[in-house]
């Protein structure tokens with residue numbers, strides 16, 4: 001792991017192709033507190049800050065109060081979290097179903113062996 005002068009970190013981990021974020025919804029808010037504060041002033045509570053009228057976040061970008069790149073990073077992180085978290089939830093559901101199937105197969109085999 002190498003620390004860059006800009007404050008970033010470069011991590012070389014042989015064998016790992018990519019790292020993903022999962023279930024970090026609670027961590028995004030504190031990191032992007034400025035956007036969260038602006039979002040509270042959006043016209044719609046479920047604003048995605050894309051094209052919605054009365055969006056305080058988009059207005060802040062237009063007025064150069066908030067950087068467009070920062071907003072893009074925020075949206076990208078939220079999108080990645082949603083996708084990865086959904087994928088993890090699907091994997092867990094598949095694992096649960098597989099576990100049930102194995103349990104049922106064992107039960108059927110045991111019933112067959114005793115008859």
Ligand SMILES: [Zn+2]
Pocket residue numbers: 039042043047048049050052054055056057058
């Ligand atoms: Zn908004």
